[in-house]
Amino acid sequence: MSDPARESTRRRLTAKQADTVERLGQAAVTVLGREGFAGLTVRRVATEAGVGAATAYTYFSSKEHLVAEVFWRRLVGSPCVAHQSDDPAERVIEVFGHISKPVADEPEFAGAVTAALLGRDPDVEVLRLRIALDIRDRLTEAVGADADPGVVDTLELLYSGALVSAGMGYSSYDDISRRLATAARLLLG
Template structure:
């Protein structure tokens, strides 16, 4: 899948470089954690000059946010969650929460990265938020109540921060999202 860069449109060769960098970022995170991640170390593992890596990613936060964005954008929408509105919403929240659940280093890094002030991170945070909002709105059905939609967004964002702070695993976070979403929707 070819993704548009957050900074510019990419040629095929550039898209390949960005793909190598994002894959290398996950490998470095697994080995070193977020504290040990640098754009330079990722560039080295990807076989790319650090200056080249910085043309695509302004910071390690930007790089990690891009990894999450790509996973979210590439993940299928929850099509067979059933006719029940609550079931559809729970499926969306659970799916998004579990995107990085099997990779604790990446999961924690995503939370830290998305809280960054880097303009490129802010841009990705907006794209991620729009995608999650759209998926929740679709799950709620036609003409969703904006207050309910916002409550679900706040639920997800608060849960993401809580899990990122270590107050439970991302799998537990998914379970709590389900319980809390049911309270909001019922």
């Protein structure tokens, strides 16, 4: 099986190409911190990364695609939680905390991820599906293989809604973590 960190939405990557994509991702986070999502462009990111704009567009169809790809790479680069508890609610809370880490400390990036994932770019749609499946798998494992699929659906909706709420600035990530923990306990007992 191939390494997801070496896969792009658009094509498989050589080691050199993967390095370029990594530099573009780091540059995107830097530009986001400085300019915000409104000021982010693939051209600005390319300049920050020291590559040509045409090269950047080889890998990313839009700024939304770029931001979604950075989030995806952070998510899959963060291995699944090794659960310490037999309590499904506690395991779900661990997963919520773990899958929120890729954005929790960077509010500009978090807001950009929310905006990017809501976009209609076909490359973003592919990533949105990959992200959703990864999160579903993590939550299903936490709840237990014999869990009611409706419970996992509800947990996914809780997480998605929480990220949108935080990304829009309605709640802090600390507040979201507490609220997700409360919701998991209410749902799972």
